[in-house]
């Protein structure tokens with residue numbers, strides 16, 4: 085069965101596109117293991133550094149444990165007359181309330197585990213260091229340990245203190261014996277308790293004195309917590325770095341695809357939103373296993389989180405990786421150049437870290453900073469993540485466990501986690517809207533009101549009323565008679581076929597390359613040359629380029645054409661004449677500078693069709709559902725097979741193969757059969773399961789052609805479809821195109837005159853962006869051909885002079901080209917100012933006369949004469965000559 089025998093319908097389905105794209109993205113990942121390994125290793129490297137840092141610096145609670153701490157009472161010969169600790173009154177620059185809270189906690193802890201000390205002699209205040217020293221000197225058995233608070237910052241955990249011990253004892257003893265470690269254990273616990281009351285959730289119980297813990301064997305332990313702010317910052321820093329690959333990957337993938345793959349795929353029916361969603365979903369799913377490993381390491385032997393629940397940490401990491409992916413999307417929209425956006429993903433990381441630092445140092449928890457500003461700051465992905473880590477570390481520092489169910493007890497953490505989750509849709513939607521408004525170079529953005537436009541959400545809702553009615557209003561086209569343009573007689577064309585494509589006064593201008601400034605080396609060269617008295621040729625490209633370059637390139641200049649279905653238009657023209665540009669505008673890939681292209685498309689309107697404008701993105705969506713494009717450069721994926729390509733594009737185009745009467749088959753069986761038939765049609769059956777990387781150039785073109793033909797679209801644009809194909813394959817493709825033509829409109833660009841002659845019902849020759857001529861092959865040959873040629877056979881040893889003289893009597897400009905001593909051709913150049921009819925009458929008169937002369941033996945050297953017509957090639961060359969002449973004349 086041929087592919088054309090299958091009945092296909094377009095049923096656009098977001099779900100089907102999404103599933104197919106997710107599968108495709110996963111397969112892409114699977115087939116590029118080096119990239120995947122790089123992503124995983126990148127994350128694991130930072131995890132490793134983080135864990136090493138954490139373990140190496142012993143920053144986690146409990147890492148510093150001292151056995152058998154002596155009580156302070158054991159230092160005093162008579163505890164009831166001794167003071168456990170003296171302290172110097174906190175300096176007035178210290179926060180008095182927090183300092184007092186620490187001292188109160190300290191007194192309570194000492195009293196709790198060493199009842200020998202009375203409430204009054206557990207702690208004694210001294211106005212200065214000197215007073216404390218004097219007291220000890222006067223009461224030599226009453227004070228052994230002193231304390232001085234240097235800095236108190238309970239919420240930021242940078243409380244600094246001195247512990248005073250006696251020189252005389254310390255010289256011959258160790259930290260334990262002089263009470264230093266005991267005092268430190270009390271003090272650290274007192275600070276933790278003060279912090280618990282200040283930053284713990286309401287009702288957080290106080291920790292007991294370190295000296296009240298008694299293990300089974302009677303040994304006492306003290307655990308000393310020294311989680312420092314500096315270490316906390318480093319942990320945040322490394323954790324953010326750990327996720328850099330997620331942002332960089334999403335940015336790279338989306339920007340690369342936007343620049344290379346997406347435009348081609350969009351023309352094939354890809355829904356960009358679904359595509360982006362699929363890329364992000366795949367990024368996130370594929371980073372999940374790594375996130376699980378990271379969570380396990382951080383919460384178990386890595387000891388970065390000891391109290392926080394692994395589920396909470398896992399959820400936060402997954403949310404953050406989703407946010408990084410959404411932020412990567414944003415970067416790819418703002419910096420569409422792939423190299424630029426990948427670079428920006430790193431710069432944004434540093435900016436994000438800076439935002440986190442600014443937030444931490446001067447915004448979060450600072451009085452006078454409004455909650456609104458703090459919340460807005462959390463819109464920065466890295467600042468938000470950093471803030472969450474900071475807050476969780478605060479709870480870790482006070483040995484407090486946070487988990488998902490108790491999150492409501494920690495309003496700051498809860499707010500930050502909610503912001504982390506809310507940031508994901510915010511960045512995604514922001515990027516998505518920006519991309520719709522500013523889709524990129526030469527593309528038309530949607531109006532800002534697009535979100536409220538029904539046509540955007542339901543393309544089928546485009547109808548006649550929306551389009552504004554009459555065809556001529558939509559695309560007024562100049563159809564006045566022109567010498568070089570053959571008018572189509574539309575009276576013979578049915579209403580349904582008419583105006584399938586109208587191109588009206590299209591102008592396309594590209595910006596020319598910018599004039600570069602001389603670089604420093606060029607400027608130096610210029611200066612040096614001037615010094616030496618030499619004239620500087622600024623066109624010499626030394627470090628810069630001063631050559632005059634055009635401000636703009638006019639690729640199409642006011643071109644118009646009106647086609648009807650069932651017609652193939654062959655576009656001919658030199659390189660750079662504007663053929664591809666015209667197809668790109670028709671497929672919506674480019675936005676014209678001026679003019680309109682209108683395509684008649686099947687819609688739900690009462691007539692069953694509408695004239696849709698290719699420059700209106702919302703109408704373009706509908707056009708593309710009935711469009712097949714074979715681009716000049718194949719949009720193929722090297723690691724995918726021919727069949728996989730067709731399955732993917734079938735899903736993008738929403739192709740559904742309708743079942744024939746029997747037997748009953750599933751949609752996937754039908755699609756399979758259809759794709760096999762299509763591959764057979766383009767002569768690729770033997771390459772069905774071969775990856776495109778191993779296809780030849782011509783075979784790749786065949787696959788691109790098959791993709792264009794998928795689903796029997798009514799408008800087919802083929803940009804040099806047979807380039808690189810051998811003769812046999814080319815002829816097969818020609819045959820196929822002729823077979824499928826039916827009621828379709830096919831526009832084909834080519835450099836092959838034979839192809840244009842064979843396929844083109846109408847042939848248009850573009851030259852420097854303008855139609856030089858449009859018409860049937862016959863029209864072109866008659867109009868621009870040098871005329872007919874007379875083929876002449878002469879006898880061996882004979883000459884052509886006699887016959888040439890006879891011909892010149894009728895066609896004075898006739899010219900002879902001898903291809904051998906016995907064969908030659910005489911061009912019968914059409915005299916100017918005679919009609920085609922007069923020309924053919926002249927020809928028939930000439931042949932009658934010459935045959936009579938041969939018969940009577942007057943042209944004794946001539947064996948036979950025949951008539952040959954001009955080729956399209958000659959038309960093309962003659963138009964070239966005409967153009968050259970005009971240029972020289974001007």
Ligand SMILES: Nc1ncnc2c1ncn2[C@@H]1O[C@H](COP(=O)(O)OP(=O)(O)OP(=O)(O)O)[C@@H](O)[C@H]1O
Pocket residue numbers: 594595637638639657658659660661662663664665666716
């Ligand atoms: N994106 C672009 N930016 C700037 N100039 C462009 C761009 N695309 C095309 N042009 C210019 O527009 C003109 C027409 O190019 P186009 O690709 O349409 O020619 P073509 O007829 O298809 O050529 P070929 O036969 O080589 O494929 C050329 O001068 C080309 O340099």
